[in-house]
Amino acid sequence: MMEDANTRAEKAAERGEAHRLAGRNEAAVKAFTRAITIVPGYPFALGSRGQALWAMGDLDAPLADFDRAIELDPRLGWVHLERGRLLTGAGRDQEALADYDQAIELEPDHAPSFLDRALLHRFAGRLEDALADLDSAAELESRLPYVFGERGEVKRRLKRYEEALADLTLAIDLDPDSSDFYLERAWVRHELEQSEEALADVNVAxxxxxxxxxxxxxxGILHRLAGRTVEAVADLDRAIELNPGALLAITVRGGALLALRRPDAAYADFSRAIELGLDDADTWVGRGRAALDRHMLEDALAAAEAALEREPDLDDALLLRGAANEKLGRYPEAARDLKRFSLVAPDIFLSWVAEVSEGDSDLGHAMGESLKTAMAETLTDAARDLVAGAEAQTVNTADFAEVGAILRVGDTDDAAVVETRLARDPGDAFALALRAVLDRSAGRRDTALADLDAIVRADPAAEWATALRRTMDPGDPGGADRLTGLGLPPTIEAICVLAMTGGVDLVRTALPDGTWILSDMLENPPIPPPA
Structure with a gap:
């Protein structure tokens, strides 16, 4: 008995499907084509041939088959899914999304449709939509490792790290041989600061x-964080060799190279990252630090400016700009940056002060001297205002509130503090001047004059000390002596004499060494003045 056409077409399609599932796509295409020749409007054979043609690398022919199959039978959810996958690969995302929506509507219990739509959402940045689809897929297929692995990655991107860790651990339990799951879990553990566990996972991967x-x-990142800088550079070198556009690897290697005192290579890495589009403030700071180490001062300054354009109060950028300005001899600018740094990030500032105070740091010395200049400018301005107020009989010592917030001026009005300072440095001219004012206030004029004479003997050019000495006698025409009878703290009175005698430069010479100022700030954290 002769078989009818439909039976022969079905048998040819069955043979084609067997070939396709076994990876024999050419044989599958021939069998499906035979079935379509027997029954031209055979939707299953058209859809299945499209799958085999696509597996062989073709795009146009399988798309035509999918289109024709759907035209003949729009209710074939699996063909909508296959066409959606092909369109996704072709970058036609909106059309693909429509097919996934249709596939899910037609077959709401088919987990792969939710999974593929989730992937499309994730690549488009719609993470919450992706998560909703993955939740649906997980409810339908509780033993499908890829669903949990993918959901773990989405949750990591949503910063739901503990949940991500649970999903990825389940994915690994279901498929212990998947290196992708171990690598993704390593990233999650890195975010959770579980460095040793992260390293174990990445080693498995x-x-x-x-x-x-x-x-x-x-x-490489994990080695860098653990202080294994040489090992970090080795891994990052290989990562960049395999993927020259790996921005994170390039910037992390740049930081590692700086730590290894290889500023030329570090500068090249940060510059490359910026060229590739990583135009953020931290990358500019990295390039600026490398430029500073290469003595490319203007380049370092430009990098700091670029970073501050992107983040105006970034502490690292302020410190970089201050260091570049100091090395360029622009002390007022350097001082302003350090002052700003101390106010926007006092905790970080104090940590930095501790580091540079403990070691023989060129940068610490430089920034200490810049801070000394800033103190001199601020003190001089306030002192001149105070003298002008005294002449107008409107003296208000609260004008020194900002100064007191930056440098604990009032502390030096205590005789014991002054003596401690002199014990540290018997030649501290400013401390000698303060003791002289304290002695004069206590009626010990001869002792006060002896301290001022000692300053002049050590530095005959110290006109400010001579000017202060004149205030010990009434009638001095310099103006500063008008403060003598106002009961001002000795520090303020001495600073006023310095300011009126020689301005910022003179005030600066009388201040303690810049590193001492840094140490004082470490002991007495800076507090921004009230608005």
Missing amino acids: LAARPDDSDGLELR
């Missing part, structure tokens, strides 16, 4: 795929 650039990048 790299054992399976030694040339995975993402894995090498992460391991």
